[in-house]
Amino acid sequence: MAKKNGNGKQKSMEETLWDSANKLRGSVEPAEYKHVVLGLIFLKFASDKFEERRKELIAEGKEKYVEMPDFYNMKNVFFLDEVSRWSYIIRNSKQNDIALKIDTALHNIEKNNKALRGALPDNYFSRLGLDITKLSSLLDTINDIDTLKDKQQDIVGRVYEYFLSKFALAEGKGKGEFYTPKSIVNLIAEMIEPYKGIIYDPACGSGGMFVQSVKFIESHHGNKKEVSIYGQEYTNTTYKLAKMNLAIRGISGNLGEKAADTFQNDQHPDLKEDYIMANPPFNQKDWRAENELVDDPRWSGYEVPPKSNANYGWILNMVAKLSENGMAGFILANGALSGGGDEYKIRRKLVENNLVEAILILPQDMFYTTNISVTVWILNKNKKEQSKQVGDEVRHYRDREHEVLFLDLRQMGEPFEKKYTQFSDDDIRNIASTYHNWQQVEKGYKDVPEYCYSASFDEIEKKDFSLVPSKYIEFVNRDENIDFDDKMKALQSEFGELLKAEEQSKKDLLKVFSELGYKIDV
Numbered sequence: 321m322a323k324k325n326g327n328g329k330q331k332s333m334e335e336t337l338w339d340s341a342n343k344l345r346g347s348v349e350p351a352e353y354k355h356v357v358l359g360l361i362f363l364k365f366a367s368d369k370f371e372e373r374r375k376e377l378i379a380e381g382k383e384k385y386v387e388m389p390d391f392y393n394m395k396n397v398f399f400l401d402e403v404s405r406w407s408y409i410i411r412n413s414k415q416n417d418i419a420l421k422i423d424t425a426l427h428n429i430e431k432n433n434k435a436l437r438g439a440l441p442d443n444y445f446s447r448l449g450l451d452i453t454k455l456s457s458l459l460d461t462i463n464d465i466d467t468l469k470d471k472q473q474d475i476v477g478r479v480y481e482y483f484l485s486k487f488a489l490a491e492g493k494g495k496g497e498f499y500t501p502k503s504i505v506n507l508i509a510e511m512i513e514p515y516k517g518i519i520y521d522p523a524c525g526s527g528g529m530f531v532q533s534v535k536f537i538e539s540h541h542g543n544k545k546e547v548s549i550y551g552q553e554y555t556n557t558t559y560k561l562a563k564m565n566l567a568i569r570g571i572s573g574n575l576g577e578k579a580a581d582t583f584q585n586d587q588h589p590d591l592k593e594d595y596i597m598a599n600p601p602f603n604q605k606d607w608r609a610e611n612e613l614v615d616d617p618r619w620s621g622y623e624v625p626p627k628s629n630a631n632y633g634w635i636l637n638m639v640a641k642l643s644e645n646g647m648a649g650f651i652l653a654n655g656a657l658s659g660g661g662d663e664y665k666i667r668r669k670l671v672e673n674n675l676v677e678a679i680l681i682l683p684q685d686m687f688y689t690t691n692i693s694v695t696v697w698i699l700n701k702n703k704k705e706q707s708k709q710v711g712d713e714v715r716h717y718r719d720r721e722h723e724v725l726f727l728d729l730r731q732m733g734e735p736f737e738k739k740y741t742q743f744s745d746d747d748i749r750n751i752a753s754t755y756h757n758w759q760q761v762e763k764g765y766k767d768v769p770e771y772c773y774s775a776s777f778d779e780i781e782k783k784d785f786s787l788v789p790s791k792y793i794e795f796v797n798r799d800e801n802i803d804f805d806d807k808m809k810a811l812q813s814e815f816g817e818l819l820k821a822e823e824q825s826k827k828d829l830l831k832v833f834s835e836l837g838y839k840i841d842v
Contacts, residue, residue, distance in 0.1 A: 334482035340461040341483075344454045352448060354487040355557055359441045360462050361480055362564045363425060366398045367406035368467045373397045389432060396570055398436065404428045406463075413459045416452060419445035438578060439563030480568055484526055484561070488688045489737060500528050500599040500651070501686055503743040504696070508597050508649035509536040510752040511678070511698060515711055516546035517594030522582045522637055524551035524575065527562035529597040534571055540711050549573030552580060552587045583607060583616075583633060588641075596638045596648035602690065603653050604630035622669055623662040631656040632666045639675060639699065647677075648699040654681070657695060657787040668785040671724070671777070675699045678725040678755060681789050683733045685741045693730060698755075705761075716761045722777040725758050726789040727751065728770060769794040 345353050373395055377386050385391045389399035402408060404425040412421055426440040445455070465479060481502070488499035505528050514533045521529045530551065534544045549571060553559040559579035566573045576587025607630035614624050618640040625633040631652050638648045656663070657679065670676050678698035685691050705719040729751065733741040743751075754772055757763035767773045773793040783791050 334479055337461065337465065337479060338483065338486050341458060342486075344458045344461070346451055346454055348448060348450065350487050350490040354483070355441050355444055355561070356448065356450065357458070357462075357483060358480060358561060358564060359426060359444065360422070360459065361465070361483070362440070362568060363404075363409070363422070363429075364406050364462050364465055365467045365568055366429060367400055367404075369397045370400045370405065371407075372468060393433075398429060398433045398567075400425075401428050401432065404432075410459060410463055413456045414452075418452065418455060418459075419448075419450060435572070436563065436567060439560055439567060441557075441560060480565060481528075481531070484528070484565075489740075499526055499688070501688070501740075501742060502528065502532065503748065504599075504651065504682065504686060505529055505532040505597070506536070507743055507748050507751060508651075508696060509533055510748055511755050512595055512597070512647045512649045513540075513710055514547060514595040514597070515540070515542045518548045518550060518591065518643070519595045519597065520588070520591065520593035520641060521551040521596070521598050522634065522641075523598055523600040524553045524562050525558055525599065527551070527565040527573070527575075529599070530562075530571060530573060531565060531569060533595070533597065534569065542711060544571070550588050550591055550593065551575045552582050554579060554581050582637060583613060583630070586637075591641060592643040592646070593641050594643050594646050596642065596646070596650065598634070598638065598648070598650040600634040600650065600652070601630070602694070603655065607633060623665045625666065626662050629655075629663070632663050635670070635697070635699075636666065639670070642699070642701050645702045647701070648697070650697055651682075652695050652697060654693060654695050654788075657789075664785065667787065670699075671780055671785055671787075674703055674721040675701065676724050676787065677703060677720065678727065679787050679789055680727040680729055680751070683730050683741045685739060686733070688740070715756075715759075717759055718761045720759065724775050724780060724787070725755060726773045726775060726787075726792045727754065728772070728789045728793050731770070767794070769796050 341357050348356070370392065373392050374386050377383070377391060382391070392399040403421065409418070409422060409425060412418055415421070422445045423441075423443050426444075427442070430436050430438075430440050484499050485502070508529075509532050513536070515537060519530065519533050521527075524530065530549050533547070533549075536542075537544050537547065549566070551562065551573060553562055553575060556579040559575060562575055563573075566575075574588075578587075580587055605628060608627050610627060612627075616624075619625065619636050620640070622636055625631075625636060634650070634652070635656075638650065642648060656667075676697070677700040678696075680696040680698075682694050682696060684693045687694065700720075703720040703723075705717060707714055707716050709715075729743075729747075732743065732747050732751075734744050734747075736742040754765070758765040758772075758774060765774070770793065773789075775792045779792065780787075
């Protein structure tokens with residue numbers, strides 16, 4: 321009988337597997353354990369696909385080819401030698417050297433399959449010193465996954481994605497940067513609509529942007545063969561997660577020759593992309609030395625981004641890589657919307673150059689790494705009036721060169737994992753529709769108080785090129801000249817002063833009692 325969760329509902333396969341695997345974690349930190357679990361899930365998936373193809377060859381009377389890699393690669397199946405197959409691992413799962421055997425299996429798979437070079441954990445299992453009994457039990461748990469049971473449902477992809485999400489939750493603030501919540505990625509994909517062309521992510525984490533882009537294409541009856549995937553990731557273990565994530569889904573991608581810093585060692589310096597989707601590190605400090613990268617061609621025509629914060633370095637890196645009709649959707653901390661100095665000068669030029677198309681403030685508690693509200697930026701290199709084929713339809717776009725759409729989404733979303741928020745499918749559909757209606761001729765877009773506002777260049781110039789949505793969106797039952805964010809800061813300051821006054825009153829009262837000879841324990 322299937323287990324039930326705390327709400328009395330039947331647990332999904334992913335939940336059941338997570339509960340089983342998590343019990344076996346022991347003293348291994350989530351940041352380490354995720355590579356163990358996800359590496360084994362990949363090994364099980366690759367082996368199941370191999371065995372399926374092997375049976376096909378035998379059924380076709382081609383037994384003499386069953387040990388020839390080319391007959392697997394031609395069907396996008398990874399070739400596995402005898403000691404790399406899941407059946408061999410399970411037969412030896414109770415042996416003291418099972419960790420070494422798993423490392424050997426992963427090493428051989430990489431060696432025999434060019435597409436997986438640099439993708440799999442390297443000497444990971446034997447180095448971690450996992451408890452043999454717990455590792456053996458984990459192997460038994462993963463052995464229950466039938467990765468080929470329902471190809472339409474993408475069983476192993478679902479498990480992998482679910483585990484990535486759960487590991488990000490487990491690692492919490494400051495450590496879960498490898499994962500961007502799926503509903504935010506889905507929203508960006510629905511807005512910029514990456515049907516065909518080159519898709520790029522300069523800080524790709526575990527590859528979620530790519531996976532959801534391909535899912536978007538498939539759900540809208542597009543052809544995933546019409547897109548090319550390019551990305552880059554700084555952290556080596558996360559780089560491996562991304563390569564596995566793509567391999568599990570049969571997505572071909574170029575993530576560079578190695579894990580590398582996008583600013584210091586750009587793996588795709590001459591690439592021009594049609595779509596960019598990214599969630600770069602928030603407010604990254606000291607990303608370059610004082611006199612470093614000052615002449616970098618990526619900032620050509622703009623001020624050099626300050627070394628104290630990489631936000632505008634990420635923006636200009638993406639601007640430099642956009643094709644002539646390219647679009648970018650990315651996430652940044654709210655601080656990038658305002659502020660002075662060189663950031664102000666860059667932001668002003670971005671608006672003057674007609675690149676900024678939409679700014680979306682997200683609800684709080686959407687990220688596992690921070691509880692602050694953050695922003696989605698949409699940049700567009702071609703906001704001119706035009707007719708354009710998008711998917712199955714021809715759209716007639718109006719001239720938006722001197723307008724920016726502001727959206728405040730802080731009242732949207734639904735509870736997720738008790739303390740987090742995510743967008744529902746309806747939320748995503750409604751937000752994307754608002755944006756696309758605003759873009760097009762005669763689609764009936766209207767400004768909506770406390771939700772959306774289309775601001776002209778003149779209005780933005782009067783606000784000194786601030787991109788804070790609350791400076792433009794009308795709020796009901798309040799003076800339109802009062803900025804909501806500034807008001808909140810004032811109220812917080814006032815509350816702080818009240819607390820200080822209360823604390824001072826307590827001290828004065830204690831002093832009076834003390835002078836009267838009373839001793840008060842606090």
